[in-house]
Amino acid sequence: MTAPHDQAERNSPPSTDGRAIEAQGPLCSVRRGRPSLEEAQRLPARILEAGWEVLRDQGFDAFTFDRVARHAHIGKATIYARFPGKREFLEALLLHKVEERRMSIMAIGHGRPLVEAFCLRAAAVIEILLSPDGVMMERLVDWCDQEFGDGEINYRHAMFDDALANIETELREAAQEAGAAIDDFPLAARFWLEGILGHARLSGGARCYDQTQTEAWARRYSEFFFAGIKG
Incomplete structure (x- = not known):
């Protein structure tokens, strides 16, 4: 099974990348040239975020580099220069969102006591x-496995393996700081991650999310988990 529009995009010539126009003073002179180093470093993330928004707003079947380029306000050639095809783009997008999510989670509870941080x-x-973004992420993973796996x-x-490795690292560091014994x-x-994923599945979807109930469950789960693994 091939991704919709992918073959057509591979066969179609990339469009010419646009040039930035910058007003300078009353004459509104035009400056042409390469983007700055800072802009160039931000560009891949900007392209990927535009792709994420296209997927979220229009769905996988309507995903094309033309739409991503319009959404990011760049030429399609700029996308092809970094991502040769849809597979490479969606793989990069998945990695980008996984890392973004990991960094946001690890920043939570920093400097707090062990149980509090994990709660x-x-x-x-x-x-x-x-x-909604989490549900979209699940769809992206399923799409990549279906189309490219x-x-x-x-x-x-x-x-899953990457999440386990990150959690294990955090447990080792937290246990050392707190003087907790984990054999x-x-x-x-694995127990920590599977417990959270199991609770998410049992919750039945985004429409069932209740912040108060979730926070209460997280506290009970964290206290139970660390009480059970104390040596």
Whole structure:
């Protein structure tokens, strides 16, 4: 099964990239040239965010580089210079959103006591998973697995393994700071993650999200989890 519009986009010549026009003083002179280093460094993330907004607003079947280019206000050639095709773009988008989500979660509870920090993160993860963006992320993972996955690549398993590695690292660091004894860090990380994912599935979707109930569950879960793994 091939991604809609992908073959057509590969066969069509990229459009010419536009030039920035900048007004300088009363004469409104035009400056032509390459973007600044700072602009060039921000551009891939800007393109990916535009792609995310196209997916969110128009769906996967309507996703094309033409729409992304219009949304980002750039030429299509600029996208092709960084992402040769739809697979490369969506893979990069998935990695971008995973890292963005990881950084936002890890910033929560920084400097707080062990149980408190993990309680806050558990509540945040549930909220993110059940949010419209979280649901969209699940669809993106399923799309990548359906369209591009094979015997060697499974995007959902890769995300799960990456999350486990990050949680294990956090547990090791937090346990060392708090003086907590954990005999099996990989197993503890798996129990922690599977408990959160299980609660998210049982919650039944974004329409069932209740912040007060989620925060209460996160506190009970965190206290129960760390009480159970104390040596």
